[in-house]
Amino acid sequence: MPTINPFARIADRYRDVPPRLRRPLVTKAVGEVIPFVDTAGCFIEAYTPRRVAVRLDNEQRLRNHLGGLHAAALALLAETATGLVVALNVPDGSSPLLRTMNVSFDAFARETVQAEATLTDDESAQVQSRTIGQIEVDVTLAAPDDDTTLVSGTLKWAWLPKERLSEDS
Numbered sequence: 001m002p003t004i005n006p007f008a009r010i011a012d013r014y015r016d017v018p019p020r021l022r023r024p025l026v027t028k029a030v031g032e033v034i035p036f037v038d039t040a041g042c043f044i045e046a047y048t049p050r051r052v053a054v055r056l057d058n059e060q061r062l063r064n065h066l067g068g069l070h071a072a073a074l075a076l077l078a079e080t081a082t083g084l085v086v087a088l089n090v091p092d093g094s095s096p097l098l099r100t101m102n103v104s105f106d107a108f109a110r111e112t113v114q115a116e117a118t119l120t121d122d123e124s125a126q127v128q129s130r131t132i133g134q135i136e137v138d139v140t141l142a143a144p145d146d147d148t149t150l151v152s153g154t155l156k157w158a159w160l161p162k163e164r165l166s167e168d169s
Helices: 006-012 018-033 035-040 071-087 123-126
Strands: 042-046 051-056 094-105 113-117 133-142 151-160
Touching: 006 042, 018 035, 018 042, 035 071, 042 113, 051 071, 071 094, 071 113, 071 133, 071 151, 113 151, 123 133
Parallel strands: none
Antiparallel strands: 042 051, 051 113, 094 151, 113 133, 133 151
16 A cells, blocks of 8 residues: 655645644644755745745855855755645655756845745646656745745656665666
8 A cells, every 4th residue: 555645644734724833833744754854944834735835044054155045055945845846746655756956046045035836736637647757847936025036946856656766766
């Protein structure tokens, strides 16, 4: 019997919790499944099968030599948002795996940045209907209170049954 999708289970568990409580609970639960999300200080703002938004605050430990968010931290934010929106849709027994990342740093990220990744209904249905596949997911990073794009990207995700994952994947 395939394992139940832990990301979909988190969404189901906190679906009816008020938003101000849901966000920290979902963040903690996702951090338990993906410890690096917790280590990096990512905070999940939106978590649905069609839209994931993840925030990263400009903390000293995440800064580059100019005081802005480090490029690697911004790429992590893009990877986390796109990966979670795909992970929320993969069928039970399958697991997402990042294949390629194309990220453009359009403007300097001085403050808190939020990444947003979405899937259309058709894209979501495509992922849900197949145990193996690939999809490109666009992501935009901006300050939460500003529409100016700081970073944009397209990440290609694959998903396949967990038993097919090996050290060579």
